[in-house]
Amino acid sequence: MNIVEEIKKRRHGSLIAIKDGDLQLSFDDLFKAVAEVSAQLQGHSAIADNELPRIGVKFPNGLGYIVVALAVLESRACFVPIPDELTEAEQQTLISETALHGVISASPEGNIQLPCDLGTALLESSPHVLPGFPQDEFNAIGPAFIRFSSGTTAASKGVILSHQSLFDRIHAANQGLEIQAGENVLWTLPMAHHFAVSIVLYLYFGATTVLETSHQPEQIYLAAKASGSHILYGSPFHFAQLAQCKSAEPLPELRLAMSTASALSEGVAQAFEERFNLPLTQALGIIEVGLPVMNLLHAHDQPAALGQVLSDYEWKSQAHGNDPNIGELLLRGPGMFDAYLSPWKMRAELCPNGWFATGDLVELTDNNTLIMRGRSKSVINVGGMKVFPEEIEAVLNEHPDIEKSRVTAGHHPTLGSYPSAEIIVAENKELPSSADLRSHCAARLAPYKLPVQFKPVDQIELTASGKVKRH
Known part of the structure; x- marks a missing residue:
């Protein structure tokens, strides 16, 4: 048909x-x-x-x-x-x-x-x-x-x-x-x-x-x-x-x-x-x-x-x-x-x-x-367009000053979800500015995938198999 x-x-x-x-x-x-x-x-x-x-x-x-x-x-x-x-x-x-x-x-x-x-x-x-x-x-x-x-x-x-x-x-x-x-x-x-x-x-x-x-x-x-x-x-x-x-x-x-x-x-x-x-x-x-x-x-x-x-x-x-x-x-x-x-x-x-x-x-x-009480999967819904955190993390981890990252969903009362990133600064490197990180991501990702926030952290919890833990 x-x-x-x-x-x-x-x-x-x-x-x-x-x-x-x-x-x-x-x-x-x-x-x-x-x-x-x-x-x-x-x-x-x-x-x-x-x-x-x-x-x-x-x-x-x-x-x-x-x-x-x-x-x-x-x-x-x-x-x-x-x-x-x-x-x-x-x-x-x-x-x-x-x-x-x-x-x-x-x-x-x-x-x-x-x-x-x-x-x-x-x-x-x-x-x-x-x-x-x-x-x-x-x-x-x-x-x-x-x-x-x-x-x-x-x-x-x-x-x-x-x-x-x-x-x-x-x-x-x-x-x-x-x-x-x-x-x-x-x-x-x-x-x-x-x-x-x-x-x-x-x-x-x-x-x-x-x-x-x-x-x-x-x-x-x-x-x-x-x-x-x-x-x-x-x-x-x-x-x-x-x-x-x-x-x-x-x-x-x-x-x-x-x-x-x-x-x-x-x-x-x-x-x-x-x-x-x-x-x-x-x-x-x-x-x-x-x-x-x-x-x-x-x-x-x-x-x-x-x-x-x-x-x-x-x-x-x-x-x-x-x-x-x-x-x-x-x-x-x-x-x-x-x-x-x-x-x-x-x-x-x-x-x-x-x-x-x-x-x-x-x-x-x-x-x-x-x-709805939450999500069992990691996908982030940004204005009707689904975003995988792993995709953003792969780009962030390419930055020379970033050791590891984790992307999760932030929430806004009218816009819905947006990507929010936690980052670990690489050893002997300085924390990049948000503008620098956003520019780095913008060269590789569509605008709706760009993290709205970049939060420096000391540790990102991993699963037993070494993957980023999300829940």
Whole structure:
């Protein structure tokens, strides 16, 4: 199957698919534009010469991204987002680890003519790299999408979703979202991190995606008001900004404000509800699983709770630590990931009897609502983008004045988590300045991975095997 063809079968026709400023594009017009781009892509050797090509998409947020991404999927290629915020070195590592056949990017001198006055794009073949994964097994999955959950080091695995998994996942998520044809969904998140499920879901169910690329709260509010948005989908950061928008008033059409990407604080939720007279609903998004948990029943009285597990999913808690009420959340259900790319592992190897261990430590309240109590894994969630401490530590440890480092998650009430580093100064060296360390990291890491704090310490506790102890 092909997810784009499944969306077309819904025959949303003249309904508006995308609103981008003054431009309104119907579903018919959108898929006409996609077909024009797809035809050009299929004539390029990066796609024509490969059985199941892997194509990287390096494009700015906006209508162009949607058209190009859908065209890649329609062209029987596997779509691999390349986030703009990655450094050049990180992007090249991603390209190499996924053994991309080509990369498409925005370019004024491109070889792909884009419709709707979107300019041109450049599709370039990538240097041949022998895949570090079994290509026959990869192809057999019917892959639609590969996303690295953080960076591009060996710590990243590369989550693979098939067309069938995407199809199953959007149906499961919509059991909670209940998005209907003709509804307007205001889009604020980075497409490189959230496109493949969220926008695909909106298109499949016939909703209009309203694009707002500005992060200014007044612009977001005005876009929601002008479009009569029924759904706001964003991070706690966006909702905190909206709550502080002095000119904002309740939006009469708004029925659901869904917060995801990082933990929602009670303060942000209360401020938003006071401003808009609507509770802020938290959802737990997991790239390996989807949107299995939403706080649909207690957004008003328990806004910081993860919520309730959707009916299509099963869950259980696995004992962790000394508190019998707190355990690691395990989930199974439709639309789960198909494999990890690097090192190659199929879902069946990683999920005994179908159960995926999320790494989230949760507690169940008396009203059948899950509350997050911590993380059993080391990953840090920075505004919806996952960061591995080991990646930052490897860079810090390259500094000539640093002997060892440990990176953990700091917490901010509205921004969520951020990397915070402990450092041991090398013998006979002086403590580097924070500016020096930040500059050192910035040359190798994307901005969202840069530690906000650098704390000198005398000792970093290690495990019995000599690894940095995190808990």
